[in-house]
Amino acid sequence: MIDLKPCPFCGSAILKIYKTRTASRGTGAHSVYIKCQKCHARGPKVAIGIGDDPEKELTAAAGAWNNRI
Ligand SMILES: [Zn+2]
Structure with missing residues (x-):
C-alpha cells in the first residue's frame, strides 16, 4: 500500500x-x-495515460497528494 x-x-x-x-x-x-472523505479537500489531479496499470494510478495520485502538503 x-x-x-x-x-x-x-x-x-x-x-x-x-x-x-x-x-x-x-x-x-x-x-x-x-x-x-471528511472535509472533501481534493488533491491535485494527475493525468493518466492509456494502458497505465491501477497501481501506477494510485502511486501518481498519492504522490501529488503528499507533495502538496
Ligand atoms: Zn480533510
Whole structure:
C-alpha cells in the first residue's frame, strides 16, 4: 500500500482515490486524484495515460497528494 499523509485541513486519514474522465473521448485517458472523505479537500489531479496499470494510478495520485502538503 501507498502511505498517504493525513489531510492538511482536517487531519483525517480517511482518504479515497477518484477517477475522472478527460475530454478525450474513447481513448481511455483520464485523471486521478485523492479526496478527503471528511472535509472533501481534493488533491491535485494527475493525468493518466492509456494502458497505465491501477497501481501506477494510485502511486501518481498519492504522490501529488503528499507533495502538496
Ligand atoms: Zn480533510
